[in-house]
Amino acid sequence: MCAHYGSWEWIFILQKHINHKGYAVYKRLANKHFDKLVKRIRAKYNSHLITTKETYGVLLESKKKNELTINGFVSDQSPKAHKAFHWNEFMGIKVPMYTGAEMLAKKLDMAVVFFSVKRIKRGYYETTFTTITENPKAYKDYEITDLFFKMVEKQILEAPQYYLWTHKRWKHRDKVPAEFL
Known part of the structure; x- marks a missing residue:
């Protein structure tokens, strides 16, 4: 699991260095030409893009x-707010959270x-892989998702300039259903 932080797109080169089959989950773009371009760029190193x-x-x-894999x-x-199974705080704001990976x-x-991802200098990044769990069934529902968001939050607070703030993460903050308050 990762966030839209730093230069996350370069992760696809990992396929050149491992023997595992690599799948990247993505949301199909409405514009079929841009969708084709994105798939071609991301699959360059033999990653397989699969839609949600x-x-x-x-x-x-x-x-x-x-x-x-x-x-x-x-x-x-x-x-989408009406499809969310789990809401929790992220950066101090109650928001819906994707739970599909968990x-x-x-x-x-x-x-x-x-x-x-950590930016070292222009064009140079360092990545760290931190195991959240090898036994996901041992966790209560949404606990892994909450741990992930705490890790993302920590990463953002260390260097906020590298987070993709434009993807409207907090657009549903005023729509919290009563059962999640």
Whole structure:
């Protein structure tokens, strides 16, 4: 799991250095030409882009084949308020949170790792992979998601200039349903 922080796009080069099959979950773009361009750029190093709707089926099939996979979820975006299963505070504001990575990890018994990025200097980044859990079923629902967001929050507070502030993370803050207050 990672956030829209720093230069996260370069993670796709990881496929050049590992033997695992790499899947990156993405939301299909409405403009088919830009969608094709994004897929081509991100798949350059043999990563396989799968849409959010394809994710469970593709990862389940890989598990049945005993394939070793590395699966990327940029999980800090904002789900539609009426479809959110979980709301919690992020940067001091109550917001809906995507829980798909956690739910898939539990269903498919996948380890959960946080991918953080640190800018060293122009054009140079360092990444750290921090294991959140190797046993996701041992966690209560949404606990992994909350841990992930705490890690993202810490990363942002250390260097806020590298967070993608423009993706409207807090657009639903005034729509918190009563059951989540």
